[in-house]
Amino acid sequence: MTIDSDPVPATLRWAVWLLRAEAVALGLVAAWLIWSDLTARSTDLTSALWVTAFAVAGAAALWALGGALVRRRAGARAPAIVLQLMLLPVGWYMIQGGLGWLGLPLIALGLGVSGLLVSSPTNRALGFD
Template sequence: MTIDSDRNPTPLHWAVRLLRAEAVVLALVAAWLVWADLTAETTDLPSALLVTAFAFGGTAALWVLAGALNRRRAGARAPAIVLELMLLPVGWYMIQGGLGWLGLPLMALGLGVSALLVSPPTTRALGY
């Protein structure tokens, strides 16, 4: 019989922290997109608004999933992993576009958080 403490295991704790940090950074990007939408001289308004809404939606999704994982909700792990793995193609296209200094760390972040989410201590804490 194991006794489950109230404290999250270290890998889960760090996964939650990193997801929240990603949410904050994406919120800053979304705020910049709002500013860019308002100050652009010419733009395809529907496309600009769609990209901005997507950034805000991603921010909300990351924040909510981090909170659910912090409360040990097992159902939040798979969507969080999917969002993290979405950083792989984003990072790849950044590398292809000459932004390897940003693309490579994004890919490492996605793989790292995914690894934290599937680690044995996290798996046990989520009840799998």
């Protein structure tokens, strides 16, 4: 058994926790999409399956990136930041569509997790210092 003498900094712990929370939330959306695909009366099946697969893949990617970051894999930081920055246009278009109550928190979440991932303690923990 090995004991890591250098604990995971709070910024990295929070980033991982938020990435995992996003993965769970997107997994719930994927489950709803699967149910919707199975119970829809008429649909463009190909498009429905692609959207569902995208949600499942996104949830899996977020979960895996969280795991890689907690193991201090520096290569996981850039893809995690890219996924967080993808929340910005999604949030913007939600605001434009009248869903500001959901769009603003998504933008804040994307910027917040990105900030945690580029903070000095996280940089040191991932070996970027």
